[in-house]
Amino acid sequence: MECVHAFPSSADTAGELHAQLDELRRQGTLPRVRLADGQQAWLVTRYEDVRTVLSDRRFTRDVMGVRARQSGADPGGARSVNMDGRPHNELRSLVSQAFSARRIEAMTPRVQAWTDELIDAMESKGSPADLVAHLAVPLPAIAICDLLGFPVEDRDTLGGWCDRITAIGPGAPDPQAWLELTSYIQRLVPAKRTAPGAGLAPDADILTRLVHAHDIDDALSMEELLSLTVVVLAGGLETTQTAISAGMLRLFRNPEQLDKLRADPDLVPTAVEELLRYQPVIDVNRLQIATETVWLGDQRIGEGDLVQISINAANRDTTAFPDGELDVTRGPNPHLAFGYGAHHCLGAALARLQLRTVFATLLRRLPNLRPAASPQSLGWRGGHVTLRLEELPVAW
Template sequence: MWMTTAEPKSFPFSEPERLDPEPLFEELRQQPLTRVRLPYGEPGWLATRYEDVKVVLGDRRFSRAASVGRDEPRMRPLQSPPDSILSADPPEHSRLRRLVMKAFTQRRVELLRPRAQEIADGLVDGMLDRGAPADLVEDFALPLPITVICELLGVPYEDRADFRVWSDAFLSTTKFTPEEVGRSVELMREYVAGLIAQRRGTRHVQERDDLLSGLVAARDDDDRLSEDEMLSLAQAILVAGHETTATQIPNFVYALLRHPDQLARLRADLGLVPRAVEELMRYIPLGNGAGIARYATEDVELGGVTVRAGEPVLPSTASANRDPAVYSDPDALDLLREEPSHVGFGHGAHHCLGAPLARMELQVALDVLLRRLPDLRLALGEEGVEWKDGLSTRGPERMPVSWARAGS
């Protein structure tokens, strides 16, 4: 029987190679939890099996609020602020989530689909007008979700260059120094505070139906959240509201181009796009492999190991999504897969609030790209793709693409 050791393993175990999974995860899934030490914070347990990861994400004996005041294990110098929704447990987490959840319901998101479609088509029109090659990241993947979240939240699109830098700093592992990260977070908070001040100054003369105005009303009229909570919530939505989609669009295209049989299947039947989005979310390891730490509030038996009260556990959704105990041939991309749902958007109370919006945007993006650019391909081959470095999300920084004929 494999035994844990007192000395934690350094994590990450290896440098990520494009979108390839961490090789050691396959071995670790055969063992109990693994003690690890991340670049920042105290040591913790790493959960790699699907069932263990779901327990850590969904069982209330594992707490995010318990991380407040602790030096939690993490990849980034930045810790989640104590007033953040990411640092809360129910019922406080539920209270904050309810304030914004109506903007991300399936029904509300479907009402946004025609606008997302219009934006995506307009971006492809621009690519076609300028001609190949185009950068799929700058010319399509970034502006699509940024435009949507700006309109939803009520943030000026023309400020996108600033909050894109702040977003990278927020997600930085090594790209920025801790001092640069702290300064960017401060600038972003000042920016959001300025937008809130504008809303307060005009709300009695100009009614606005955006999420930021709704937060201001919830704060000023109903006292349902504090000033700090409002600021943190707006910042989190602005970053998370575009980052996953902007990163996954080129990831999806890259993965499909590396699997021409699956790409041909999808091109032949665009009705498979929703299923393709789910399988690609399972298949692609978006993050670095270690999720946000949860702290055990009592002794918990997990994966054959007793996690003591007060110990942190990091759930690896990237590993869980490749668990052969759950998925047949887990390292294969299969757009017709019908096995259990992935945990790419998390699980439990902290399941991604914006998952319906991200799903819709990813569906629209794939549909438009495959319909309008049926022979989309890498303009400079795989070597021409430049990958992000020093961030907690994995994906292309630049992805030159070309096509043979004009879209319709």
Template sequence: MTTAEPKSFPFSEPERLDPEPLFEELREQPLIRVRLPYGEPGWLASRYEDVKLVLGDKRFSRAAGAGRDEARMRPIQGSSGNIMSMDPPEHSRLRRLVMKAFTQRRVEGLRSRAQEIADGLVDGMVERGTPADLVEDFALPLPITVICELLGVPYEDRKDFRVWSDAFLSTTKFTLDEVVECVGLLREYMARLIAERRESRHDDGRDDLLSALVAARDDDDRLTEDEMLSLAEAILVAGHETTASQIPNFVYVLLQHPDQLARLRDDPALIPRAVEELLRYVPLGNGAGIPRYALEDVELGGVTVKAGEAVLPSTASANRDAAVYSEPDVLDLLREEASHVGFGHGAHHCLGAPLARMELQVALDTLLRRLPDLRLAAGEEGVEWKDGLSTRGPSKMPISWGAANR
């Protein structure tokens, strides 16, 4: 490959959870220029150290993308009030407003409630009998219930905001007009909830995150109306979508690695380590990460990235870098090597990472403990995969099991 003309990226259509086959070759070469389906071209960073540098070095900026036609997989760009479009200190200001809800201590306080939800979902599956759909019957309702309760969004509205979330993450599943319409409906919905919270928050004593955002806006003037809406939307979408995708992804991968699954069944104490290895191993997203713009000339991956040029970090490639991980394409639940970058790195490290980790740990523990001999009910051909979205995962996953444990 040469850097003369930007290469179309992704290089190939994603195949289930297989990594992009060209990444191994690219990690041995200097950075190359690529063009995503939408926006201007940029440099693709595929090595672990390069990706970490782009995500963590102050010489690379998110805010510098303002007014640019940023490289992206989706037809529309994020709003100006989006926390992911900011650099510190503005980014830090918004992050501080919500980070208390996602601290390790606060999340551990939610573990018993997440366990209660997970057990209730398995009870329902067992009562109805096999086969069950792991996606609809477990993977979606678990994180949706948790984030609805945390944020203060009515769970009964989930059918609507699930459609809006899919449109928000759409690459080709929705038309541009449908995406614009759904994003608008999501914003109207959050604005309506915020208006209701404003009217009642001094009377109902609610302690949810939406009430905290309204107080930060109205009482302390610590964020704008647009910033408040964008934060609420991002928390609702990101707070359930990625975990809902990773639960069936993790189960699918474990079923493809029966030796590792048996190890986990024999020693449930390995579940936290297993979650970390699965986060490294599973390429959740399609394409590359959100672009960062060089504020000055930077030597990176064997090339000079000029000031003003964009770099697209691929965390999926970084997590399979043989310079960091021995046998990177092998799933090893006992792996003790460098931390993965599945949740990003630096200032924009995923705010909800502690919550996602806890939910994934609860999900795996509950499924493996409560459903012995968990297996695909209709084999590989019974698993239906998402299409036209920026996240990978099954859209339907029929499962069966032996005699359930109560």
């Protein structure tokens, strides 16, 4: 009888990579897992296999489209970022300029100012304070609101909606949250409209760009505009929030690595990459489906089979990272935290900028920063795409 495992969540192991993922990766054949919604899938955990799934045209994230075509139906409907090829490229191109290296580099002074203001407020409250509430949550929210052109004072409400639409399992995601969030975006659309022939300013925010693409260029439908805006918002919020808080906790758990950073702040960029490799942030990656029969190692994946990758497990694969322990001096570091291939995370440069700024600033301004609670006492949220450290009390 085939053994089917429950998907191992790192929320159950206080943000550590679940030991079962290591065990399953060492198996000769791919295991089967039961996902939160009850579906079963092949679990892919080896580094090279995960890269294959992320880049091979025989796998796709467009599960609904593939199933519709296999049943003889016309999938029709709006384009989504889960599609491949031309539809995906068309949608991605509409927002890619806002995430260009030049545009993100230009944000450096603003990200530094926001970081300093948030740390000022945390210091004014006095030690100890919660690093999650004072820095890890608000900074990514301010940054993504700035890029999207959303009122920054709405960030808590926006975060609440995203929390509900990224839930997984029975009854999730919350359709009411999706309705409320898309209605909110629609209320902003009229103010983002530009006069015919006026063109776009080089620094136009993302929502203005999408409204222009809808109104002037007829390049996307309103349904696609709303969906793409939600994807950008959700992608810019929770992952970076967790990377900041869980990354800092990871350094506290590895004091010898933190001491290296304190002794040599120039190591911050390499430390960021290593924390992205080592610390689980996204708990459940996008589900994929095979469009034809594929072999991964000795395992046959049939056409129409679901495939669940674990980037967290792949980033600990000793065949790719022989010395797999945390090492803030590691280089090169070909981790997969931002994905691989055509769906590589568009916001990677923005996330890296925030992480570099946060860690460098904390090291400089609070050289005696330390945890004010034991790691074992901290709470982790599960049941979502992204892990979340609920609080991180710190003293200085």
